Amino acid sequence: xNYSISIQKNKNGWLTGQCEQIPEAxxxxxxxxxxxxxxxxxxxxxxxxxxxxxxEKHKGEISTRRILYLPDEKKRVAKTFKRERLHA
Numbered sequence: 001x002n003y004s005i006s007i008q009k010n011k012n013g014w015l016t017g018q019c020e021q022i023p024e025a026x027x028x029x030x031x032x033x034x035x036x037x038x039x040x041x042x043x044x045x046x047x048x049x050x051x052x053x054x055x056e057k058h059k060g061e062i063s064t065r066r067i068l069y070l071p072d073e074k075k076r077v078a079k080t081f082k083r084e085r086l087h088a
Contacts (some may be wrong), residue, residue, distance in 0.1 A: 001070065005039055008034075022046045 004020040010028065015035045019025035025042040029035030055062070 003039075003043060005036075007035065011021055019046075022050075024049075 003022070004012040005017045006020060007015055007017045010016045014030055015032065016028045017026070017035050017039050019039065019042070022043055023026040025039065027035065027038040029038050072078045
């Protein structure tokens with residue numbers, strides 16, 4: 001899945017990022033690579049907390065669980081673009 005990150009430079013010169021799709025995933029880094037590494041961890045932690053909260057809230061109600069794998073969005077968009085260009 002792809003996530004959009006809003007990035008700002010803070011007072012101490014570091015970068016602060018917040019995930020637009022998961023607002024509770026906020027972190028900072030000394031440069032863009034450090035920020036993106038930290039954001040990867042922040043998103044994973046936020047998703048794990050959401051999962052735990054969901055399972056606790058619905059404890060005893062869930063009879064089965066399945067994993068849904070979504071196709072890579074970039075590949076889907078590229079295939080759509082190629083088809084549109086062929087028909088143009």
